[in-house]
Amino acid sequence: MYNKTMHGLGSRRSVIRELFEFGKRRAAEVGAENVFDFSLGNPNVPAPDCVREAALDIISSEDPCAVHGYTSAQGDAGVRAAVADSLERRFGAGITPDLIYMTCGAAASLTVTLNALTEPGDEFLLLAPYFPEYAVFVSAAGATPVVVPYDEATMLPDLAAFEKALSPRVKGVIVNSPNNPSGAVYPRELLEKMCAVLRAKEKEFGHPVVLIADEPYREIVYGGAEVPFLPCLYDDTVVCYSWSKSLSLPGERIGYIALSPRLHDAAGVYAAVCGAGRALGYVCAPSLFQKIVARCVDASPDIAAYESNRDLLYGALTDFGYTAVHPDGAFYLFVKALEEDANAFSDKAKELGLLIVPGDDFGAKGWVRISYCVSHDMIERSLPAFKKLKAMYDAK
Numbered sequence: 001m002y003n004k005t006m007h008g009l010g011s012r013r014s015v016i017r018e019l020f021e022f023g024k025r026r027a028a029e030v031g032a033e034n035v036f037d038f039s040l041g042n043p044n045v046p047a048p049d050c051v052r053e054a055a056l057d058i059i060s061s062e063d064p065c066a067v068h069g070y071t072s073a074q075g076d077a078g079v080r081a082a083v084a085d086s087l088e089r090r091f092g093a094g095i096t097p098d099l100i101y102m103t104c105g106a107a108a109s110l111t112v113t114l115n116a117l118t119e120p121g122d123e124f125l126l127l128a129p130y131f132p133e134y135a136v137f138v139s140a141a142g143a144t145p146v147v148v149p150y151d152e153a154t155m156l157p158d159l160a161a162f163e164k165a166l167s168p169r170v171k172g173v174i175v176n177s178p179n180n181p182s183g184a185v186y187p188r189e190l191l192e193k194m195c196a197v198l199r200a201k202e203k204e205f206g207h208p209v210v211l212i213a214d215e216p217y218r219e220i221v222y223g224g225a226e227v228p229f230l231p232c233l234y235d236d237t238v239v240c241y242s243w244s245k246s247l248s249l250p251g252e253r254i255g256y257i258a259l260s261p262r263l264h265d266a267a268g269v270y271a272a273v274c275g276a277g278r279a280l281g282y283v284c285a286p287s288l289f290q291k292i293v294a295r296c297v298d299a300s301p302d303i304a305a306y307e308s309n310r311d312l313l314y315g316a317l318t319d320f321g322y323t324a325v326h327p328d329g330a331f332y333l334f335v336k337a338l339e340e341d342a343n344a345f346s347d348k349a350k351e352l353g354l355l356i357v358p359g360d361d362f363g364a365k366g367w368v369r370i371s372y373c374v375s376h377d378m379i380e381r382s383l384p385a386f387k388k389l390k391a392m393y394d395a396k
């Protein structure tokens with residue numbers, strides 16, 4: 001009657017969603033003020049003014065049939081030109097409008113790209129810790145996800161393990177920096193080394209290995225951390241972007257795929273992207289929001305609130321004696337669980353009202369993710385519970 005894989009995916013919620021739903025039920029029982037929900041990565045900073053201004057102006061002054069009508073399957077030509085111009089101004093990688101495909105957010109950018117690239121027997125490398133949906137997207141595209149372990153000392157990809165995992169079956173590698181869940185920004189030096197390894201493997205295998213740069217957090221960085229633009233470092237790169245986090249528009253489902261002009265057979269891959277968009281029913285990303293983001297392509301997110309949340313949370317938790325990765329980007333703090341089993345640790349935290357996500361599904365057992373795109377006040381009120389949790393383990 002139905003597809004068993006899809007039934008499984010639909011009936012088993014992600015651990016993040018489970019926690020979020022639990023939080024809502026728990027708030028009804030014990031009061032919202034006693035639940036500290038750090039589960040979701042839903043931005044709590046409003047979209048910048050330019051989004052509202054563009055929306056009002058477009059709706060009140062442009063032809064409604066054009067505003068709400070279909071655009072070209074790959075996105076409105078003017079919008080793609082605005083995105084390409086902005087990328088060129090900022091990074092100078094030579095990406096032209098005919099290499100841009102507008103999508104319904106980063107999830108669609110990734111699924112369309114993976115479907116466009118996958119041939120039978122292909123593998124994609126996921127660099128732990130990674131966004132759990134990657135495994136779902138890769139498998140649904142008909143490829144096999146292969147997890148590359150991280151370096152315990154840095155929580156960044158382990159170069160030796162990366163090289164070892166690169167077999168001739170590998171079609172591509174998903175790189176996500178700034179990273180969900182660790183908040184780490186991959187240093188340029190590491191990326192350059194990874195690209196050198198990829199280039200050597202391409203030569204050895206005689207076929208391209210595509211670097212998929214998933215970068216919805218590109219603009220959310222602190223202290224001037226550099227996020228190198230991967231098409232400038234490696235020719236066979238596809239960028240998967242969305243404005244979900246940078247402009248706080250996750251519910252509007254808007255993003256793009258950008259192919260490097262130096263990608264092997266870029267025109268062929270672009271045609272495959274258009275084909276995958278068609279096959280998956282992802283043609284014509286939301287028209288109104290295409291036009292809005294075209295006017296906001298150079299807008300910067302207001303990251304002051306995230307930064308002050310990061311400072312408060314990282315400072316307090318490390319003072320209490322927790323071990324955490326210092327996040328230079330995104331809005332997640334990755335913390336070492338106080339026992340081996342992060343699920344059991346997350347359950348104990350739950351009893352104190354702290355909703356934090358165990359790292360198993362991120363490919364990092366023994367760690368938990370704390371999403372700090374929440375109110376500063378909630379973080380302040382949650383600190384006694386974090387302190388108590390640590391004291392409970394210290395007393396054992």
Ligand code: PLP
Pocket residue numbers: 041104105106107108131176180214216242243244250255
């Ligand atoms: N990639 C990463 C690393 C994410 O954290 C998310 C969402 O949290 C996505 C992709 C999906 O983003 P979107 O909501 O734009 O589909």
